[in-house]
Amino acid sequence: MVRVRFAPSPTGPLHIGGVRTALYNYLFTKKNKGTFILRIEDTDQKRYVPGAEQYIIDSLTWCGITFDEGPHLSSGEYAPYRQSERKGMYKQYAEDLVKKGFAYYAYDTDEDLDNMRKRLEMSKMLPKYDAVSRSSMVNSLTLPADEVQKRLAANEDVVIRLKLPRNEDVRFFDEIRGWVVINTTQMDDKVLLKSDGMPTYHLANVVDDYLMKITHVIRGEEWLPSAPLHVLLYRYFGWEDQMPVFAHLPLLLKPDGNGKLSKRDGDRLGFPVFPLQWQDPITHEISSGYKEVGYESAAVLNMLALLGWHTADNRELFSLPELIDAFELSRVNKSGAKFDLQKAYWFNQQYVNKLPIEEIADRIRPIVKEKYPKYNEHKLNDAIALMKEKAVFVKDFFEKAPYLFHIPAAYDMDVITKKWNAQTFEDLNNLLLAMQSIEDFSAISIENLVTNYAQKNNQKPTQYFQPLRISLTGEAGGPPLFELMNYLGKAESCNRLSFAINKLKNHLPSEL
RNA sequence: GGCCCGUUCAUCUAUCGGUUAGGAUACCUGGUUUUCAUCCAGGACAGAGGGGUUCGACUCCCCUACGGGCUACCA
Numbered sequence: 001m002v003r004v005r006f007a008p009s010p011t012g013p014l015h016i017g018g019v020r021t022a023l024y025n026y027l028f029t030k031k032n033k034g035t036f037i038l039r040i041e042d043t044d045q046k047r048y049v050p051g052a053e054q055y056i057i058d059s060l061t062w063c064g065i066t067f068d069e070g071p072h073l074s075s076g077e078y079a080p081y082r083q084s085e086r087k088g089m090y091k092q093y094a095e096d097l098v099k100k101g102f103a104y105y106a107y108d109t110d111e112d113l114d115n116m117r118k119r120l121e122m123s124k125m126l127p128k129y130d131a132v133s134r135s136s137m138v139n140s141l142t143l144p145a146d147e148v149q150k151r152l153a154a155n156e157d158v159v160i161r162l163k164l165p166r167n168e169d170v171r172f173f174d175e176i177r178g179w180v181v182i183n184t185t186q187m188d189d190k191v192l193l194k195s196d197g198m199p200t201y202h203l204a205n206v207v208d209d210y211l212m213k214i215t216h217v218i219r220g221e222e223w224l225p226s227a228p229l230h231v232l233l234y235r236y237f238g239w240e241d242q243m244p245v246f247a248h249l250p251l252l253l254k255p256d257g258n259g260k261l262s263k264r265d266g267d268r269l270g271f272p273v274f275p276l277q278w279q280d281p282i283t284h285e286i287s288s289g290y291k292e293v294g295y296e297s298a299a300v301l302n303m304l305a306l307l308g309w310h311t312a313d314n315r316e317l318f319s320l321p322e323l324i325d326a327f328e329l330s331r332v333n334k335s336g337a338k339f340d341l342q343k344a345y346w347f348n349q350q351y352v353n354k355l356p357i358e359e360i361a362d363r364i365r366p367i368v369k370e371k372y373p374k375y376n377e378h379k380l381n382d383a384i385a386l387m388k389e390k391a392v393f394v395k396d397f398f399e400k401a402p403y404l405f406h407i408p409a410a411y412d413m414d415v416i417t418k419k420w421n422a423q424t425f426e427d428l429n430n431l432l433l434a435m436q437s438i439e440d441f442s443a444i445s446i447e448n449l450v451t452n453y454a455q456k457n458n459q460k461p462t463q464y465f466q467p468l469r470i471s472l473t474g475e476a477g478g479p480p481l482f483e484l485m486n487y488l489g490k491a492e493s494c495n496r497l498s499f500a501i502n503k504l505k506n507h508l509p510s511e512l
Numbered sequence: 513g514g515c516c517c518g519u520u521c522a523u524c525u526a527u528c529g530g531u532u533a534g535g536a537u538a539c540c541u542g543g544u545u546u547u548c549a550u551c552c553a554g555g556a557c558a559g560a561g562g563g564g565u566u567c568g569a570c571u572c573c574c575c576u577a578c579g580g581g582c583u584a585c586c587a
Contacts, residue, residue: 225582477548
């Protein structure tokens with residue numbers, strides 16, 4: 001039975017890289033018909049951010065990623081799922097290691113540790129608490145036994161450190177990277193239990209994964225260097241035969257320059273790094289979210305899935321169930337991926353294009369109603385149909401094509417000064433008159449009208465297009481002209497045309 | 513600095529010793545749309561460098577370079 005956990009730390013909003021980690025975990029779990037668990041790793045009280053846990057759950061819910069067990073659910077036989085609520089469980093495991101001789105008590109102050117590091121650095125050695133330096137520190141290995149007992153009885157501040165073996169290769173198999181070997185001389189005697197009684201990540205992670213019967217640990221590459229430490233812990237606890245499979249995911253990198261994607265990059269480069277908008281509870285600073293910017297969650301998920309994973313057949317469009325079906329851990333890449341804004345747009349456009357018109361209508365109706373109170377509800381579907389293929393975001397319908405719902409508030413003067421000439425007003429007036437007189441206001445009928453007018457005047461119909469378009473929409477681009485006019489209808493088209501003629505006459509230089 | 517991981521077009525990537533190194537986005541050109549933000553066709557663009565191994569290396573090994581991660585009583 002496959003059991004997989006996503007174990008974020010509630011130190012702030014979950015960023016898009018974290019969402020991808022959650023996604024890969026989710027896909028792997030569902031592909032293998034396993035159980036997906038949310039575990040909150042809140043062992044660092046100093047870094048705890050209120051609201052972060054709820055934000056994580058809300059973000060993943062928006063994406064469609066759900067859990068079978070977790071702190072927010074009533075189900076689950078391995079509760080609690082918040083490490084702070086499991087605090088009492090960890091001490092016995094750490095002490096068990098001390099008893100077995102794999103760990104020890106340490107009483108060093110911050111100053112002691114500082115001095116040790118400075119001393120080692122000066123003698124050009126790695127500044128770490130290890131098999132060599134531990135012998136000159138204040139711990140249960142250097143202190144007399146009765147002294148240790150005394151300190152323990154007095155409840156002095158103490159940490160428990162892992163006693164690393166000297167010069168031993170620790171190897172483990174990573175599903176994505178293959179065999180990885182690290183020698184213990186490169187590692188240090190990590191603190192397992194902090195002086196406040198809380199476990200560190202390393203202890204809590206291993207103990208909880210064991211207790212919760214986790215079978216696969218899929219996490220970011222930043223954990224690769226400490227994986228051997230975790231392997232050692234499984235070994236010393238006597239759980240090595242139940243050790244989960246490890247898979248370390250590549251990181252998401254900044255689109256420009258170097259380094260891993262960080263909170264600041266998003267708004268600097270014009271795309272969100274967070275799924276949902278987040279307001280920092282202390283600084284009140286707001287970071288934008290994919291949802292609020294207007295992305296479809298399915299598009300975000302699809303894009304994220306492809307950042308570091310691909311199928312052999314080059315397919316790029318996947319629904320969530322299709323992702324589950326196609327996902328294979330072994331096809332996850334080893335190298336970091338840069339986020340590509342243009343590709344994100346493309347994905348979103350693909351998804352908006354697939355949306356049923358009725359759904360788009362339901363979603364934009366409240367906003368259209370508010371922004372353009374006089375819009376025509378009966379023609380909302382037609383308006384959407386006119387723009388659907390071009391929209392990248394659902395909000396484009398009302399933000400980029402306000403003329404579908406309202407007479408233009410302004411006209412693109414650049415285009416007007418280029419395309420307009422002395423004859424234009426006369427032509428527009430004549431066309432207006434002609435339009436008022438026809439019954440059939442279909443696209444073809446209007447086109448015929450314009451063509452006939454052009455022929456009569458020995459002109460190309462083309463030259464009337466831009467003036468008409470600008471008059472009707474205020475803009476140079478948009479849906480096909482005659483289809484647009486048909487959508488607006490005879491009354492509205494004529495109304496807009498005469499309004500534009502009057503308005504522009506007063507605003508244009510007299511020589512036009 | 514030390515250790516670990518990585519390195520195919522600008523970007524995401526396919527390739528698992530023999531390919532004209534394929535696709536997608538972006539870009540450029542042409543065509544539709546006499547608008548464009550869609551659509552269609554075409555184009556340019558890549559195996560970091562150097563050594564091996566091999567009949568043959570993008571693919572395997574080594575070195576270098578570059579990139580990233582870790583190096584806390586943070587996760």
